[in-house]
Amino acid sequence: MSDKNSTPTRATDFIRNIISGDLDSGKHQHIVTRFPPEPNGHLHIGHAKSICLNFGVANDFDGKCFMRFDDTNPVKEDNEYVEGILRDVRWLGFDWGESLTHASDYFEQLYLFAEELIQKGKAYVESQNADEIRELRGTLTEPGKNSPFRERSVVDNLTLFRKMREGEFDDGTHVLRAKIDMASPNINLRDPVLYRIRKISHQRTADQWCIYPLYDFTHGLSDALEGVTHSLCTLEFEDHRPLYEWILAEVSAPCLPRQIEFSRLNLRYTVLSKRRLIQLVEERHVDGWDDPRMLTLSGLRRRGYPPSAIRLFCKRIGISKSENNIEMSVLEDCAREELDKTAPRAMTVLHPLKVVITNYP
Numbered sequence: 001m002s003d004k005n006s007t008p009t010r011a012t013d014f015i016r017n018i019i020s021g022d023l024d025s026g027k028h029q030h031i032v033t034r035f036p037p038e039p040n041g042h043l044h045i046g047h048a049k050s051i052c053l054n055f056g057v058a059n060d061f062d063g064k065c066f067m068r069f070d071d072t073n074p075v076k077e078d079n080e081y082v083e084g085i086l087r088d089v090r091w092l093g094f095d096w097g098e099s100l101t102h103a104s105d106y107f108e109q110l111y112l113f114a115e116e117l118i119q120k121g122k123a124y125v126e127s128q129n130a131d132e133i134r135e136l137r138g139t140l141t142e143p144g145k146n147s148p149f150r151e152r153s154v155v156d157n158l159t160l161f162r163k164m165r166e167g168e169f170d171d172g173t174h175v176l177r178a179k180i181d182m183a184s185p186n187i188n189l190r191d192p193v194l195y196r197i198r199k200i201s202h203q204r205t206a207d208q209w210c211i212y213p214l215y216d217f218t219h220g221l222s223d224a225l226e227g228v229t230h231s232l233c234t235l236e237f238e239d240h241r242p243l244y245e246w247i248l249a250e251v252s253a254p255c256l257p258r259q260i261e262f263s264r265l266n267l268r269y270t271v272l273s274k275r276r277l278i279q280l281v282e283e284r285h286v287d288g289w290d291d292p293r294m295l296t297l298s299g300l301r302r303r304g305y306p307p308s309a310i311r312l313f314c315k316r317i318g319i320s321k322s323e324n325n326i327e328m329s330v331l332e333d334c335a336r337e338e339l340d341k342t343a344p345r346a347m348t349v350l351h352p353l354k355v356v357i358t359n360y361p
Helices: 014-024 045-060 079-092 103-119 130-137 154-165 215-225 235-250 274-282 297-303 307-317 328-342
Strands: 032-035 064-069 100-102 123-126 175-178 193-197 211-213 230-234 258-262
Touching (some): 014 258, 045 064, 045 307, 064 079, 079 307, 103 123, 103 154, 103 175, 103 211, 103 215, 123 154, 175 235, 215 235, 235 258, 307 328
Parallel strands (some): 064 100, 230 258
Antiparallel strands (some): 123 175, 193 211
């Protein structure tokens, strides 16, 4: 786990209070968390907050944290990012031991869960295209409308889904959707897409699969398969929690993890959007992902930031549900404080003046 010498006291926040209560009540005997990045870019300072929280919680409560790659979109993922992410997490001071996993490890189990939903009448194969699905979804103020394929029989849905797996259809011709409520005020519950066809080679499974589960379907079930007790996410996933819980309740999941959200890191006058960071790199505005001007972990490492400074920064800004903007000076102060402990010191006179003492006794 992390270097405890730099954090001698346990942090306190609302998430750790929840976990302490779960342990005290006997709800859980041990704690399991996970850090699940998608390997479509390198990690930045915002990810450090989640890394320190998930691995830190596991460390504080003598639990386990899975290092899991959410590799369900072969279009954008690359093994270069996998290696870079592992290097950054290790540099930051955390070790996953034997708990390195990939969502692709569970493709077969996820497929069986999808068939279970179909057999229960809780999922159906949709044959509309993306634009037609979007048109019927509705808006924040208007309910959606049922798909004309929503009432397909279980037999027809199973047959079509299996043909999707066998590669008998082209990309975009069919998707698998959950059958929930098209009138729900939460748009995420309006029959979300669970599986799509992608005839592209996967970095780990090669051409074994041509259908891939979407994040909302994969996330909770991967947590359950790994025995995760507390699934810690940033606040943008708060509206996705009802879907997370619906999926776990509708299949024979081995356990029921609890999703808890916290505010993401926002640094003033910085670029942390992965999409924009990728654009900066691809358009060669910067010298790669480890350019010192980038707030990627590799960029901070190249700039000379010690990992202990980043851990101190994450501890200092704390964990809460309140969105706030942190000044860059806070990160710089943490670096200064950590470097002050180890930086060598020297004095020099750049422009000396010769002084002759004539009356020295």
